Amino acid sequence: MRELTYADALREGLREEMLRDPRVVLIGEEIGVFEGVYKVTRGLLKEFGPERVRDTPISEAAIAGAAIGAALGGLRPVAEIMYMDFLTICLDQIATNAAKMHFMSGGKLKVPFVLRTQYSLGRMHGAQHSQFFPSIFFQVPGLKVVLPSTPHDAKGLLKAAIRDEDPVVFIESGVLYRTKGAVPEEEYVLPLGQCDVKRKGDDLTVVAVSRVVSEALAAAAKLEEQGISVDVIDPRTIQPLDLATIVESVKRTGRLIVASDDVKSGGIGSEIAAAVLEEAFDSLDAPIFRVASPHMPIPFSPALEQAYMPNADKIVQAAKKLVG
Amino acid sequence: MLKVVMPRLDPAMQSGKVIEWLKREGDRVSAEEPIVRVEGEKTTFEVNTPGAGVIRKLLSALGTDVQVGQAMALVGEPDEPIPLEIAAEEAPKIPAAQEKQSIVKLPRLEEPTASPVARRMAREASIDLSKIKGSGPGGRIVREDVMKAMELAKERLKPVAGPSQVRTVAVVKTIKLSGKRKVTAERLSYGFHNTVPVTITMEASMDKILERRVNVRKETGEEVSVTAYVVKGAAKALEDHRMLNSSLDEDTIQIYGDVNVAVAINTPDGLVAPVIPMTNNKSVAEISREIRDLTERSMQSRLSVSDLTGGTFTVTNLGGYGVELFAPVINPPQCAILGFGRTSEKPVVIGKEVHIAAMTTLSLVFDHRIVDGVPAAQFLQRVKELLEDPTRLD
Numbered sequence: 001m002r003e004l005t006y007a008d009a010l011r012e013g014l015r016e017e018m019l020r021d022p023r024v025v026l027i028g029e030e031i032g033v034f035e036g037v038y039k040v041t042r043g044l045l046k047e048f049g050p051e052r053v054r055d056t057p058i059s060e061a062a063i064a065g066a067a068i069g070a071a072l073g074g075l076r077p078v079a080e081i082m083y084m085d086f087l088t089i090c091l092d093q094i095a096t097n098a099a100k101m102h103f104m105s106g107g108k109l110k111v112p113f114v115l116r117t118q119y120s121l122g123r124m125h126g127a128q129h130s131q132f133f134p135s136i137f138f139q140v141p142g143l144k145v146v147l148p149s150t151p152h153d154a155k156g157l158l159k160a161a162i163r164d165e166d167p168v169v170f171i172e173s174g175v176l177y178r179t180k181g182a183v184p185e186e187e188y189v190l191p192l193g194q195c196d197v198k199r200k201g202d203d204l205t206v207v208a209v210s211r212v213v214s215e216a217l218a219a220a221a222k223l224e225e226q227g228i229s230v231d232v233i234d235p236r237t238i239q240p241l242d243l244a245t246i247v248e249s250v251k252r253t254g255r256l257i258v259a260s261d262d263v264k265s266g267g268i269g270s271e272i273a274a275a276v277l278e279e280a281f282d283s284l285d286a287p288i289f290r291v292a293s294p295h296m297p298i299p300f301s302p303a304l305e306q307a308y309m310p311n312a313d314k315i316v317q318a319a320k321k322l323v324g
Numbered sequence: 325m326l327k328v329v330m331p332r333l334d335p336a337m338q339s340g341k342v343i344e345w346l347k348r349e350g351d352r353v354s355a356e357e358p359i360v361r362v363e364g365e366k367t368t369f370e371v372n373t374p375g376a377g378v379i380r381k382l383l384s385a386l387g388t389d390v391q392v393g394q395a396m397a398l399v400g401e402p403d404e405p406i407p408l409e410i411a412a413e414e415a416p417k418i419p420a421a422q423e424k425q426s427i428v429k430l431p432r433l434e435e436p437t438a439s440p441v442a443r444r445m446a447r448e449a450s451i452d453l454s455k456i457k458g459s460g461p462g463g464r465i466v467r468e469d470v471m472k473a474m475e476l477a478k479e480r481l482k483p484v485a486g487p488s489q490v491r492t493v494a495v496v497k498t499i500k501l502s503g504k505r506k507v508t509a510e511r512l513s514y515g516f517h518n519t520v521p522v523t524i525t526m527e528a529s530m531d532k533i534l535e536r537r538v539n540v541r542k543e544t545g546e547e548v549s550v551t552a553y554v555v556k557g558a559a560k561a562l563e564d565h566r567m568l569n570s571s572l573d574e575d576t577i578q579i580y581g582d583v584n585v586a587v588a589i590n591t592p593d594g595l596v597a598p599v600i601p602m603t604n605n606k607s608v609a610e611i612s613r614e615i616r617d618l619t620e621r622s623m624q625s626r627l628s629v630s631d632l633t634g635g636t637f638t639v640t641n642l643g644g645y646g647v648e649l650f651a652p653v654i655n656p657p658q659c660a661i662l663g664f665g666r667t668s669e670k671p672v673v674i675g676k677e678v679h680i681a682a683m684t685t686l687s688l689v690f691d692h693r694i695v696d697g698v699p700a701a702q703f704l705q706r707v708k709e710l711l712e713d714p715t716r717l718d
Contacts, residue, residue, distance in 0.1 A: 253440050254439070254466075281440050282441060282444040283440070283441050284439060284440045284441055285439040285441045285442065285460070285466045285467045286460065295479075320463060322461070324459070324461040324466070
């Protein structure tokens, strides 16, 4: 199968949906003339024109607000916020407008709006341009939260997000943009709310999210050499969360590690650990471990940033503590 | 000091569960006053104090199963000392009335560390976690440890059959015990485990009975069964040997006035033993008719409760199936059961001559706790005499 980068797979997803549905429009900073800081929108302005690929001033609240208004008016906008850090600026639009209108209108209004963003942890962008706080969004009822980990998933999930009737926060990983992976030529759409089992194993379940999925797979390969076989599960969307697949795996393995780039406190790992405890307590053979970032601002120093981030070695160490 | 003990409500009762204390330690009670509610297998009942006094000690915690005969509480004078062995054995189980509100948290010192799944598996397989050494981090007992313990437990149960594989046998059909079969199984195992059965046998000539049957058939056209003669013989012999017409209730032998012989009848659903009331007062012909009626109704599952209760002795017969001699299981709470086998012609030496006689073997199984060998033998001898001279049965 042909290989594409994560960024090109996303671009292909956007282009296919724009060709398929004239209501799909793009809006964001530097996405048109500059073709996106990570080149995800390369060539799209040329192909679809400024009516459908709209550059904006530097105002995230305006980008989100305009996109939500466009969605209410019948378009299917895909807004891009350059760094996840900037989502705090438009949080009111996302959490209080986009997520609520469908419910507060008694179902009359729909907000089919996708907010694409990326987090740059691992790219030496410092404390204000590297943050990853997905729990803020999966805590908001009315939002869907998607975190693709491969080029294949990025394309298939983005197409599903654009077609979805609800507001979707689509979080990409900056360090994955240049990674390559198999992407089929033919069209496909992946369902939101369904885990993907990336590797099968019997001794330990590792639920990994976004950038950390590849770290979990590397850890699983190392652990396999030591006789520990690992189930690696990528939830792909954390809201809605496909808990059943995770629980089924934990019931089989009896051990769980949740690995993700967000901080440990109140993060993805906390949520999944608590949910699994409720569902599979009597199947656990060990405590549930979270491999996540420490509760502190992300360091700018490359060495410190690497020490800060979850990686394959940290997952291997946690696994050894669990398996003993 | 008086003991309030768990009573036995029926012969099969083993224990009862304490479900409510009606009195507290220190309460004054009068004689025969109920002090505890107990749940038995069939019913819930109250147990009274045997005499007046002050409740000195409650010995059984709520919810515990107390064996029949075991003390649940002590009643005595306020200053009477509690017997040392009881104080030592039973003391900490029940908090006193005034401590009722306080929750005492005991330190869990001996509890081994085990994972949730290890705990669940151990619970399901009845494996004692304190006997397992944990191999997990920090010595935690993990799933693998419990699985090894289960394997080991299974290994111990395997018969030693050399190094080869254990032979497994294909099950073609399973039958869940239910209804009559279940009741039969429970009664028989109760009888088997809770009596001291001893078997004695004796041969009896049935020539006269067979001859008499032919005559009755000729005279009245009525078919009288051999079983009816044996039942009547046993009933008549019981009149003179009342010790066998009895049952044992805890430490009391109850000797019955009525002779109610039960007859074991095989039905497609299992064994039943309906009762012929006042057997000793009925004629052989009447008994024969009653057995026929009981057999018919047994086959149609139409026996009433009164048909099945009040038996004081049982007769059972496998002669129809070619059995010569067998030792049946006592039908609890009765003291004894009489079995008899096939009637067949055999050489019998009388004086210096060999005769041919129709012989049957009587086997009496009795509970040695109630009656000794000699009186049992005398009873059996009496049965033999009556069968060999059936004129005395009328």
